[in-house]
Amino acid sequence: xxxxxxxxxxxxxxxxxxxxxxxxxxxxxxxxxxxxxxxxxxxxxxxxxxxxxxxxxxxxxxxxxxxxxxxxxxxxxxxxxxxxxxxxxxxxxxxxxxxxxxxxxxxxxxxxxxxxxxxxxxxxxxxxxxxxxxxxxxxxxxxxxxxxxxxxxxxxxxxxxxxxxxxxxxxxxxxxxxxxxxxxxxxxxxxxxxxxxxxxxxxxxxxxxxxxxxxxxxxxxxxxxxxxxxxxxxxxxxxxxxxxxxxxxxxxxxxxxxxxxxxxxxxxxxxxxxxxxxxxxxxxxxxxxxxxxxxxxxxxxxxxxxxxxxx
Amino acid sequence: xxxxxxxxxxxxxxxxxxxxxxxxxxxxxxxxxxxxxxxxxxxxxxxxxxxxxxxxxxxxxxxxxxxxxxxxxxxxxxxxxxxxxxxxxxxxxxxxxxxxxxxxxxxxxxxxxxxxxxxxxxxxxxxxxxxxxxxxxxxxxxxxxxxxxxxxxxxxxxxxxxxxxxxxxxxxxxxxxxxxxxxxxxxxxxxxxxxxxxxxxxxxxxxx
Numbered sequence: 208x209x210x211x212x213x214x215x216x217x218x219x220x221x222x223x224x225x226x227x228x229x230x231x232x233x234x235x236x237x238x239x240x241x242x243x244x245x246x247x248x249x250x251x252x253x254x255x256x257x258x259x260x261x262x263x264x265x266x267x268x269x270x271x272x273x274x275x276x277x278x279x280x281x282x283x284x285x286x287x288x289x290x291x292x293x294x295x296x297x298x299x300x301x302x303x304x305x306x307x308x309x310x311x312x313x314x315x316x317x318x319x320x321x322x323x324x325x326x327x328x329x330x331x332x333x334x335x336x337x338x339x340x341x342x343x344x345x346x347x348x349x350x351x352x353x354x355x356x357x358x359x360x361x362x363x364x365x366x367x368x369x370x371x372x373x374x375x376x377x378x379x380x381x382x383x384x385x386x387x388x389x390x391x392x393x394x395x396x397x398x399x400x401x402x403x404x405x406x407x408x409x410x411x412x413x414x415x416x417x418x419x420x421x422x423x424x425x426x427x428x429x430x431x432x433x434x435x436x437x438x439x440x441x442x443x444x445x446x447x448x449x450x451x452x453x454x455x456x457x458x459x460x461x462x463x464x465x466x467x468x469x470x471x472x473x474x475x476x477x478x479x480x481x482x483x484x485x486x487x488x489x490x491x492x493x494x495x496x497x498x499x500x501x502x503x504x505x506x507x508x509x510x511x512x513x514x515x516x517x518x
Numbered sequence: 519x520x521x522x523x524x525x526x527x528x529x530x531x532x533x534x535x536x537x538x539x540x541x542x543x544x545x546x547x548x549x550x551x552x553x554x555x556x557x558x559x560x561x562x563x564x565x566x567x568x569x570x571x572x573x574x575x576x577x578x579x580x581x582x583x584x585x586x587x588x589x590x591x592x593x594x595x596x597x598x599x600x601x602x603x604x605x606x607x608x609x610x611x612x613x614x615x616x617x618x619x620x621x622x623x624x625x626x627x628x629x630x631x632x633x634x635x636x637x638x639x640x641x642x643x644x645x646x647x648x649x650x651x652x653x654x655x656x657x658x659x660x661x662x663x664x665x666x667x668x669x670x671x672x673x674x675x676x677x678x679x680x681x682x683x684x685x686x687x688x689x690x691x692x693x694x695x696x697x698x699x700x701x702x703x704x705x706x707x708x709x710x711x712x713x714x715x716x717x718x719x720x721x722x723x724x725x726x
Contacts, residue, residue: 225629232614232630241667244617504617509627 210512211323211330212502215341215381222514223384227349230494230501236273237497246508247276253306255297255322256333257283257313262468262492263333263343267310270499276507279306294318298325308507311335329506337371337432343467344377346498348385350487351422353494354463359386364416365407366392366448367426367475368437370399374467375426379407390416394448396437413448417457424465425450425476441474451477455485463487549722550707554696556717559679562695563592566677567599569693574644579672581609581643585661586631589649591712592679596648609636613647613668618660635668645671646693650708652678655689680719682706700724 215223236242252271256264264280271278281297283289288297294313301309308329311319316336323330334340348358355361363382369375369391382389383406390408391398402409410416417423428444438444445451450464458464464476464486472478481488505513554562574580577600584593590612597610614631616622647661658676665674677693682700700706700721707720 229630232632235633235635239668243667245663246617246622505627507627508622509625510623511626513627513629 210506210514211319211332212341212506212514213319213323213330213332214339215344215377215384216339218341218381218384218514220384220386223345223348223381226345226498226501226505226514227352229505230345230349230498233500233504234494234497236500237493243273243275245275246504247271247274250276250307250507251279251305252276252308252310252503252507253279253281253301253304254333255281255301255309255311257288257311257318258334260312260334262495263312263340266492266495267331267333267342267499269496270503273496273500274503276307276503279304294322295325298322302326302328308503329512331502331506334373336373337376338373339377340373340467341377341381342495342499342502343374344381345502346491346495347374347378347424347465347467348381349494349498350465350491351387351463353490354487355421355461357386358382361387361421362390362419363387363422363424364390364392364413364420365424365426366413366450368397368429368432369393369426370397370437371429371432372426376405378424379405383407390420392416392448394438394444414454414457417454418459420458420462422463422465423450423458424467425470426467427469428471428474430471445474449475449477450480452479455480455483458485465491467491547720547722550720551722552718553698553721554680554719556711559695559717559719562679563595564599566693566695567596567603570596570646570675570677571600571603573675573692574646577604577606577608579643580646581611581636581640581671582646582648583611583613583635583640583661583665584648585657586612586614587713588708588710589647590632591710592650592677593646593648596646596677609638609643611636613661613664615657615660615664618663620656620660640665640669640671642670642672644673644675646675646677648677650679650710651706652676652681652689652691652694653684653706655685655687658689659687679708680706 254264254267268278306328309326310331310333311322312333313335316338318335319330319332332339332341365375379389390410392410392413466476466488470476582593582597584590593610597608600608611634612632614633616630675692678691679695680698681691681694682698701724704724705722709716709718711717
């Protein structure tokens with residue numbers, strides 16, 4: 208049976224915990240002199256990136272290589288996509304080449320779901336439009352679990368452009384599955400119209416929720432998607448929704464600051480906050496490789512996947 | 519087909535065999551008989567501990583690495599006995615070999631076990647691998663590969679509680695608790711009080 212990782216909403220609590228536990232075991236590999244395992248020898252992982260990305264693509268590539276898989280990188284720029292090849296034809300090409308897994312990033316929400324119906328291999332969603340980015344949420348949860356312990360009952364606040372954020376959606380679903388209480392904070396213009404099925408609280412007032420947050424996750428203001436006047440000025444946004452040293456000081460002791468990157472320093476997060484000891488931003492990148500190793504291992508190593516919803 | 523594979527399979531009892539933690543453990547399932555009871559296991563481990571010490575000429579540079587799940591408990595028990603004899607602690611840890619197995623693709627992806635390497639690493643040490651049952655030898659082969667990626671031990675030895683024969687690779691144990699001649703149709707199950715509520719080696723099946 209074919210299994211994919213398309214959305215964190217598909218993950219049961221057992222699946223999510225299995226991924227995080229597996230990642231915990233795999234994190235030891237990073238401390239060894241030989242950072243490689245033979246497990247996926249002879250398997251092919253294709254990185255299919257229709258949108259720009261540095262850390263996600265490199266992270267998936269490093270993860271696949273540490274498991275000894277062969278990696279083929281495909282970016283839309285400089286490929287037949289610029290000659291007008293459709294996603295389906297590209298998928299069939301990959302299929303014909305025998306890809307065991309396709310890691311896909313696409314600007315259109317739902318593209319990985321379509322892709323999953325065309326290829327035999329496992330599909331891993333590495334970000335689709337404004338929909339989901341499941342491995343980011345998994346690495347965030349992994350980082351939180353390492354810093355804070357069990358996530359059950361922990362209060363997590365996600366601040367920023369919820370409307371365009373695939374990271375926010377994936378995190379809300381996963382953190383809810385893991386038992387955390389999530390609050391999203393944003394100006395009303397940057398919240399989706401219908402949030403009825405989001406298992407979280409909504410607030411417009413950052414300062415009100417700040418003092419009861421175990422983790423604060425700042426989202427990037429996505430200038431490339433700011434095609435309407437969502438807020439009056441960058442400065443006003445920064446004043447009301449940016450994490451500056453004064454706000455950091457009001458956070459509870461032991462609370463952590465997270466950011467999925469890339470950051471706009473001085474906009475949603477002040478430089479001194481990003482570099483402080485409570486910031487997990489660099490850890491998140493390290494943990495990204497580990498968590499993606501766990502996902503690839505669980506999807507690809509056996510005769511059938513241990514995780515993910517059936518398609 | 520599934521059944522045939524189960525019977526021919528070796529060291530995978532620990533992954534989905536009937537003695538997974540959380541299973542109703544302890545008393546024999548139907549058709550099982552105990553070949554070793556708790557005192558037998560205790561005596562065997564005491565003897566193995568002495569053998570290891572004698573062979574290594576003391577506990578210097580010695581490191582015991584158990585293969586999860588039950589091998590890790592056995593390694594710890596051996597370490598306790600060695601400490602009683604020598605009067606000082608011996609390095610002990612566990613080594614998960616799942617990622618190095620040669621049968622990963624035959625069955626669904628499985629959860630990983632714990633690897634705990636004592637401080638100082640394996641370089642230059644005499645490493646004693648500890649497992650509960652030696653069968654095809656494929657787990658030990660995987661363990662040797664895993665060790666190879668961790669460093670370069672001075673020597674690697676193998677201690678097992680039960681050797682049930684049917685080797686598929688040129689591997690033998692240095693220290694054996696009990697040689698147990700079996701047929702391939704039989705299953706051997708090791709219960710340890712740490713997770714199974716009691717100590718026993720149980721044998722099941724065969725003639726049918």
